[in-house]
Amino acid sequence: MNSYKKYFFPVIFFTVTILFSIIGFNPAEVVIIGPEFHEQEYFIEELDIISENLDIKIKYKAVNDPENYIIENKELNASIALIPNPQGVTNLAERGHLYNLNSLIVEDSLLNKIYPEHLTDIVTLNNDIYAGWTRLFPNSLIWYDISKFKEYDDLNFQNFDSLISSTKKIADTGVTPWCANSESSASTGWIQTNWLEDIILSKNGPEVYDRWSQLSIQASNIKIFSSIKIIDDFIFYPNHIHNGPGSIISKEFRNLPKVLLDESNSCFLSWSGHYFRYYIPDEYAYGEDYGVIKLPKITLDNTVVGIGDAVVLIEDNQIARNVISEILSSNFGEKWSGYPDTEFISANKYFNREIINNELTQYEFDIVHASLQQDLFRYDASEVMARPIGSNLLWKFFVNFIREGSESIVQLLNELDREI
Structure with a gap:
């Protein structure tokens, strides 16, 4: 019996000690x-x-x-x-x-x-x-196909206006410079909200941009209206968009890098955000096949939406x-x-x-x-403003605008104001 006690209590002591050590050193x-x-x-x-x-x-x-x-x-x-x-x-x-x-x-x-x-x-x-x-x-990026890009030495990236003026001249020669596929199922129109945000921020500055994000400025306000008119000119200038304005809302955006880098297509520029990278086929290399630049300024430099x-x-x-x-x-x-x-x-x-x-x-x-x-x-303003507007009605605005054309802007903005 004494022999049993002699070994029993030390065994219990060491067992308990080991258990508490394991529990004590188990990290949170x-x-x-x-x-x-x-x-x-x-x-x-x-x-x-x-x-x-x-x-x-x-x-x-x-x-x-x-x-x-x-x-x-x-x-x-x-x-x-x-x-x-x-x-x-x-x-x-x-x-x-x-x-x-x-x-x-x-x-x-x-x-x-x-x-x-x-x-x-x-x-x-x-x-x-x-x-x-x-x-x-x-978001504020322009991607380009390097081999096609090199054919146009007269492209002017000094500012946004000079760039669009340059691409219009290219369009006048019969070459469509911009790839703009943006279809995204029920979310179609979100890429155009990115374009609008880029323009509002660079053209009007952060104060107006923040008011737009907070919906404390009407959609029909002259600053918003004039920003949308820039998009209107970009989209509907003849031969400016590959496959025409309708392709913006009918051609899937994930295929955009393939369209841009396809030698059989004349378009060589794409106004797209960081997400463009996710869909570039593996066989193409940055600096060899494609490049990217920040969207040129309208008024303010160094503005970036993201x-x-x-x-x-x-x-x-x-x-x-x-x-x-x-x-x-x-x-x-x-x-x-x-x-x-x-x-x-x-x-x-x-x-x-x-x-x-x-x-x-x-x-x-x-x-x-x-x-x-x-x-x-x-x-991204549409991710800050009230969701029924930023994640629904603004998208629908752009889809309807592209579908119905320039003449619809005022009516569609007034309808948007009533919702806001």
Whole structure:
């Protein structure tokens, strides 16, 4: 019996000690929910680096619609979310699903020291900031076929007016210079809202642009009307658009790079955003087969309209806040940026662009950050304004306008005003 006690109690002691050691050293797990997206595997690699640095586990859970997922699920088992538009951020904040990030410190700075005023304003509700930005993408781009482009030495990119004047002269010779396929099922018209936003911002400046985003200016206002007239001239000038204006709303936008790079087509320019990259066939190379330039200015230079990914806090604890601080830091994305196919454009103004291992992404980074420095980067207005307008009625406006022609502008704008 004494022998039994002699061995029993030490065994129990060591067993309990080992169990408590295992439990005690089991690292905390942080779950991040967000959409499934291009280069997601690189994003997860960055999370793995944070996991190692903070000695925790981080899991990324992709869902179809993060905003609705948060609203509809009471038991989220997640602390952080990626929300791909500012409207989703303020909607969630208004419903009480988010915690503010007013006091969040990122590399010794508050959020309003990392981003220009606009980027914090659009994720602010009742003076509380509810998100930081990890990535940004530019919309304000013109893509071109290099071999076709070289045939036109007289193209003038000094400003938007000189460019359109040059392409009109090309159209007069019988060559259609612009590829503009934009059909996108029920969402057809969204690309034209991008065109409108580019024009409003460069022509009228950020104050008018912000009023348009907030729908505090009517669609029939002369500044909006004159901006749409520029699009009208672009679309309906004879022979300006490949396959005619009707192709804009009848030909699928994902095929646009193929159309542009097809030698049998004369069109060689496309007014398209960052998304154009996703659909370029693998056999074509940047700098050899195709190139890109920022949309030339109308009045203001360095204006860029774009989109991005917001990071929000849905369960308030210090570990989750530490993870968000790391995601928003100037170090996040360094490994991602080292891949030859990287498309990562950090929103952090202190990010080192020299580590970006992709010439096209470097160019996009440069124009985005030039605009950020002057607070001339503006988020896609249709993603900021009320959804029934920005994600429905504006699209329908452009579809009807292209279908019915120039004479319909005034009537359609008045109808839009009644909805606003």
